[in-house]
Amino acid sequence: RKEVEQDPGPFNVPEGATVAFNCTYSNSASQSFFWYRQDCRKEPKLLMSVYSSGNEDGRFTAQLNRASQYISLLIRDSKLSDSATYLCVVIGVNDMRFGAGTRLTVKP
């Protein structure tokens, strides 16, 4: 079993839709969590951190469920510009693990 797992997708949604991704992790001692966005043939860029109490940044909401060991990303009112691959990142005591990414395509 991979240490960090994501549904690879692709998720194809219409503009304005709400879409959610999950990311599960196996190390219960993991400490910090992030979502990164990666556009085609570009480098990953930080989208948002994930806090224990959940956090929101505009149309994006991130949540952490330590009991079930997953984090989630919710995107409301999807825009064409949201089309990208979304990577979850899980940081433990001595390592940082990336998920393989979930690909999202928002269509007109």
Added chain:
Amino acid sequence: NAGVTQTPKFQVLKTGQSMTLQCAQDMNHEYMSWYRQDPGMGLRLIHYSVGAGITDQGEVPNGYNVSRSTTEDFPLRLLSAAPSQTSVYFCASSRRQNSNQPQHFGDGTRLSIL
């Protein structure tokens, strides 16, 4: 503000050749790392460094060497290129290891081994 600079952006090598991928950051970050990204595999850590003069192996270190003689530079050397090393390579830096500070990535190097 350059951030993390990687060179070259593209490279084609023959099996057995050696080469060095360059990475430099101007943010005075302590932590630097090299990843490779392959389809369906996500980013995998090759080597990392927590400061000048200190390096350590990541998840997939075989076939690669690194050095960190200065805070700014963290080159990755392929000793004898193999087709299995065809990948996209990203260098990243952050203020400290495993902190809540985000990683800053370079643009990537697309490497093909024939």
